Amino acid sequence: MVTEDARKIFIDYLRQNAHRITNERFLILDSALNMAGHFNADELYLKMKNDYLNVSRATVYKTLDLMSECDLLTKHNFKGERTRYETKFGRNQHYHIICVHCNRILEFEEPKIGKLQEEVCKKNELKLVDHTLQVFAECKDEKACEYKNEGKHH
Ligand SMILES: [Zn+2]
Ligand SMILES: [Zn+2]
Incomplete structure (x- = not known):
């Protein structure tokens, strides 16, 4: 278990x-x-x-x-x-996109991002230990953002 x-x-x-x-x-x-x-x-x-x-x-x-x-x-x-x-336990590495209007947090997985950082570390003779990524974005229509008044994270 x-x-x-x-x-x-x-x-x-x-x-x-x-x-x-x-x-x-x-x-x-x-x-x-x-x-x-x-x-x-x-x-x-x-x-x-x-x-x-x-x-x-x-x-x-x-x-x-x-x-x-x-x-x-x-x-x-x-x-x-x-x-x-x-x-973190039992979960894949994932990243976060945060809407700057409503603070909604979306998660995504993209193995390419990890690989790229491993390459950069290697080039500099370093060993990757960990990494995080936060992407800030806007919803298309701020006023119509359905999450805007929720004031909650997911
Ligand atoms: Zn939003
Ligand atoms: Zn998360």
Whole structure:
């Protein structure tokens, strides 16, 4: 099961780095991996509160950082936004297009982008470690943008 594999990665990481292994952290791990799309720490915290899961806000913040450090989550800083997270575990590398009017986030996969960067690194005698890409775009008709008033990310 996916969650079991993710738990194993997390436990190994916590052990190796002498972090405490607590039940609270596992509750947060499970809830975070079940969040759809791009969420911030407070959204996860509120979701857990709604689910009657008793965790502290500080622990949510800390655990999300730990999960990012061991590559279970990707940490995003979308333009002008608070940090958002999304599941990285079990997902293909993908990129984001952000509408500057409505903040809608579209995802796309394009292996050519990764290859190109590998080539550039190689040319400079470097080894690619990671990369991200955010593309900013406008919808065709700003006023008619159906997402404009949603004020939500996907
Ligand atoms: Zn738009
Ligand atoms: Zn994404």
